[in-house]
Amino acid sequence: MIDKTGTLVSRLEQQARQVRRNIWRAIRAGGGGHVGGSSSAADILAALYFHRMRIRPTEPDWPERDRFVLSKGHANAALGAVLAQAGFIDDAVLDQFYAFESPFGMHPDIKVAGVEMCTGALGHGLSVATGMALGARIQKMAFHTFVLIGDGELHEGSNWEAAMAAAHYKLANLTAIIDHNKICQSGRVNEVISVDPLADKWRAFGWEVREIDGHNMSDVVETLDALPLNSERPTAIIAHTVKGKGVSFAENTYLWHSNSVNDEIYAKALAELGLP
Amino acid sequence: MNAPENALAEWRAKSANQTRLAFGQALLEIGAREPRAVVVSADTQDLLGIRPYIERFPERFLEMGIAEQNAIGVASGLATTGLHPYVCAYAPFITARSMEQVRNDVAYANQRVVIGAAASGISLGVAGGTHHALEDLALMRSLPNMTIIVPADVNEAYQATLATLDIDGPVYLRLGGRVEEPPVGDPEAPFRLGKAAQLRPGNDVAVIACGALVDMALRASDLLKKEGIGVRVLNMHTIKPLDRDAILAAAAETCGIVTAEEHHLCGGLGGAVAELLAVERPTRMRMVGMPDTFAMVGPTVPLRAKYGMSAEAVVDACRALLAQRR
Numbered sequence: 001m002i003d004k005t006g007t008l009v010s011r012l013e014q015q016a017r018q019v020r021r022n023i024w025r026a027i028r029a030g031g032g033g034h035v036g037g038s039s040s041a042a043d044i045l046a047a048l049y050f051h052r053m054r055i056r057p058t059e060p061d062w063p064e065r066d067r068f069v070l071s072k073g074h075a076n077a078a079l080g081a082v083l084a085q086a087g088f089i090d091d092a093v094l095d096q097f098y099a100f101e102s103p104f105g106m107h108p109d110i111k112v113a114g115v116e117m118c119t120g121a122l123g124h125g126l127s128v129a130t131g132m133a134l135g136a137r138i139q140k141m142a143f144h145t146f147v148l149i150g151d152g153e154l155h156e157g158s159n160w161e162a163a164m165a166a167a168h169y170k171l172a173n174l175t176a177i178i179d180h181n182k183i184c185q186s187g188r189v190n191e192v193i194s195v196d197p198l199a200d201k202w203r204a205f206g207w208e209v210r211e212i213d214g215h216n217m218s219d220v221v222e223t224l225d226a227l228p229l230n231s232e233r234p235t236a237i238i239a240h241t242v243k244g245k246g247v248s249f250a251e252n253t254y255l256w257h258s259n260s261v262n263d264e265i266y267a268k269a270l271a272e273l274g275l276p
Numbered sequence: 277m278n279a280p281e282n283a284l285a286e287w288r289a290k291s292a293n294q295t296r297l298a299f300g301q302a303l304l305e306i307g308a309r310e311p312r313a314v315v316v317s318a319d320t321q322d323l324l325g326i327r328p329y330i331e332r333f334p335e336r337f338l339e340m341g342i343a344e345q346n347a348i349g350v351a352s353g354l355a356t357t358g359l360h361p362y363v364c365a366y367a368p369f370i371t372a373r374s375m376e377q378v379r380n381d382v383a384y385a386n387q388r389v390v391i392g393a394a395a396s397g398i399s400l401g402v403a404g405g406t407h408h409a410l411e412d413l414a415l416m417r418s419l420p421n422m423t424i425i426v427p428a429d430v431n432e433a434y435q436a437t438l439a440t441l442d443i444d445g446p447v448y449l450r451l452g453g454r455v456e457e458p459p460v461g462d463p464e465a466p467f468r469l470g471k472a473a474q475l476r477p478g479n480d481v482a483v484i485a486c487g488a489l490v491d492m493a494l495r496a497s498d499l500l501k502k503e504g505i506g507v508r509v510l511n512m513h514t515i516k517p518l519d520r521d522a523i524l525a526a527a528a529e530t531c532g533i534v535t536a537e538e539h540h541l542c543g544g545l546g547g548a549v550a551e552l553l554a555v556e557r558p559t560r561m562r563m564v565g566m567p568d569t570f571a572m573v574g575p576t577v578p579l580r581a582k583y584g585m586s587a588e589a590v591v592d593a594c595r596a597l598l599a600q601r602r
Contacts, residue, residue: 063358110385116356118385121376127346128381131353131361134338138314139357158377161346169338 008051009217015085016046016217018276020246022081022094024261024269026104030097032260033106035250038078040181040241041148043215048146049082052224057087060113066143067132069117071125072150072179073107074258079115080104088114123156125149126176130166133174133234144227148177152184154195160205167206172228175235176207179214181243185257202236214239247272293458295433296394296451300325302437303362307333310441312360316340318347323394324364324451344374351389352381360388362440367393367409367450375415382446383419390440390447397488397538398566398583399453401576410566414543416448417516424515425469426450426537426545428490429459432513435467443469452488455576460490461511470514472522478506481594482526482533486512486545489536489564489585496590507594518548520556527553532560532597536590538580541565560600562593 019042027033049055053066070079077097083089089103089112096102103112107120117128129147136143149159166174180198182189189195199209208230212219220239229235243257244250247269250259261269306313307329314336321327321339330337338354340347344365351361363370370393371378382389393412400407416424423443427433433451440447461475475490476497485493490511497507508530510522527533533553535546546563553559566583580586 067356117352118380121380123345124349124377124381127349127377128353128356130346131350131355132357133353134350135354135357135359138336138354138359141357158345158349161343162349165340165343165346165350168341 009221012046012051012217012221015050016043017273018085019046019078019081020273021270021276022084023077024266024273026077026080026094026097028261028263028266029095032258033077033097034074034258035261036183036243036256036258037072037150037179037181038075039245039247039250040214040243041072041075041078041179042245043217043220044148044177044179044239045078045082047217047220047224049086051221053146054143055086057114060088064141064143067116067129067145069119069125069129069132069145069147070108071119071147072122072153073120076104076106076108076120079108083112083114086114122150122153123158126159126162126166129174129176130162130171133166133171134169136173137171143173145174146177148179150184151178151180151182151195151198152189152192154178155193163202163205163207166234170232171234172231175227175237177237177239179241180238181241183243183252183254183257185254187254199238202238206233207236208233209236209238211238211240214241215245293430293456294452294454295427295430295457296323296453297325298430298433299392299394299437299449299451300329300364302434303329304332305438306362306441307336310360312358314338314354314359314361316347316351316354316361316363318342318344318363318365318370320364320366320394323366324392326364344369345377348374348377348389349381352377352385352387355387355389360390362390362392364392365394366407367396367412368407371409371412371415379419383421386421386445388444388446390449392437392449392451394451395453396450397452398571398579399455399576401571401574401579404573405570408571410540410571411543412450413515413539413545414547417543417548421445422516423447424450426486426513426515428487428511428513429457429461431459431463432461432467436513439467439469450487453576457488458491460494467513470517470519472510472512472519474508474522475511476507476509478508479529480506480531481597482508482510482530483536483590483594484510484512484523484526484533484545484549485536486515488538488580492585492587493536493590495587496594499587499591500594505594505598512545515545515548518552520552523549523552524557527557527559531601532562534562534564534590534593534597536564536585538585539565541567560597562596564589564593
């Protein structure tokens with residue numbers, strides 16, 4: 001539970017700030033990348049990896065570990081950041097984003113410690129996570145499966161096949177978090193193809209839905225700690241977020257879905273993010 | 277072996293000669309032998325004859341409905357938790373429709389997922405082009421890590437399914453539809469993954485066939501034998517990894533190679549053999565298979581003949597090679 005003094009929340013906020021610094025660091029090392037969707041997910045990932053998930057960074061294949069699938073695989077800079085900060089991978093890997101033979105590319109590679117699936121082609125993660133949750137049930141294992149999905153990603157129809165199946169099997173051990181930053185590659189999601197009414201869609205598919213501010217760490221922690229929200233249904237957390245969160249010029253614009261980052265821009269971003 | 281021998285013999289005796297049903301029957305034995313096995317269906321419980329499995333292992337059965345993309349993603353997720361999923365599906369849909377899931381979630385992630393793909397080729401002839409799978413081998417062959425098996429008869433389908441117990445990676449098992457697939461070989465002969473079975477000796481010309489075309493190759497060989505022509509017949513049940521040694525030996529010891537398959541001439545067994553020989557030992561070839569067109573509607577057997585997939589077509593291909601013999 002959240003302590004009244006807010007120690008946990010302030011620690012997680014600090015770690016999320018470090019995640020954002022590492023996102024920019026990796027993307028600068030690569031010369032550019034998906035700043036927007038990585039930064040919008042930073043608080044959620046920090047809460048999962050540094051608080052909610054039962055994981056063993058020194059034993060990444062521990063069978064009882066909670067699973068996390070980054071369905072929006074283009075946010076791999078954020079995943080790399082939490083994996084490094086948690087100790088799954090060496091911190092120096094963050095400086096090898098896109099490098100020749102690097103384990104750390106634009107999208108997650110299952111061969112990397114802590115990475116559960118090679119994602120990035122959109123609309124795959126929810127099916128895979130559904131399989132993991134079913135695998136837990138069949139083998140009577142207690143782990144929980146989390147999957148982070150982009151809002152634009154919900155255009156992919158396969159998500160809704162999986163949503164139907166997960167509800168059919170009453171997978172209370174499965175939580176989908178929608179990073180609802182409202183922007184995809186070409187502009188605003190709802191101008192490209194509307195996903196609204198989003199909460200109603202998930203409810204209609206049989207999911208327990210909660211909407212939160214995905215940058216309010218108390219909100220995020222409280223919701224993750226309350227899982228499962230319903231013992232008969234999978235949970236969909238619609239996290240309202242800001243694309244590019246944390247750096248003013250990158251916030252809330254499709255231009256920073258993916259963009260180049262040079263030393264000058266990097267210095268400006270770090271100055272805004274503040275000290276680790 | 278836990279499955280009662282007499283039960284299997286009894287099933288064989290009364291069952292139609294259809295490889296899709298042999299797969300379902302083999303799953304019963306796999307369920308008994310491998311506690312990690314789990315069967316995933318895409319609304320194909322009767323197509324692959326898995327109701328006996330479901331009755332016996334209900335806790336290790338998952339129906340995913342008419343949603344092939346999700347079925348493959350789920351199977352991949354199951355495999356990551358240590359289970360051994362067997363996906364039951366229609367060949368045309370589980371390959372072409374779910375290609376990205378098969379490529380990324382299964383082949384690229386290198387997960388232990390077996391796909392039992394029924395109704396391949398033009399086995400659903402009357403269903404029309406939407407339901408034919410004449411490009412599935414080309415799609416699956418292009419994926420690294422994938423093992424591809426095309427059983428020619430019920431016995432081989434059963435044994436090949438059991439062989440997946442020892443394959444630690446993705447497998448595509450190509451099965452037939454509601455059409456008779458007569459026995460082609462000795463039912464007691466062991467199935468050896470990646471090793472072609474020589475069903476007829478001969479050093480004049482060689483026919484390398486898979487699936488339904490193996491029976492036609494045998495008939496062609498028997499016809500030409502009456503003329504004193506020795507036609508070697510190789511049942512190339514494993515398309516990937518390919519039995520290079522058997523192909524190179526056939527190329528070295530005969531005047532040429534005929535390939536025969538129920539698949540487009542592009543990208544299937546013929547393509548695989550040609551790719552090998554072009555590099556290692558350029559050899560005269562003829563390819564029997566589906567030309568570059570969509571098939572019309574019709575019962576499977578006359579449809580095969582119309583598009584040049586017949587014993588007669590194999591004979592003609594052999595004669596063409598013999599005529600060019602230097």
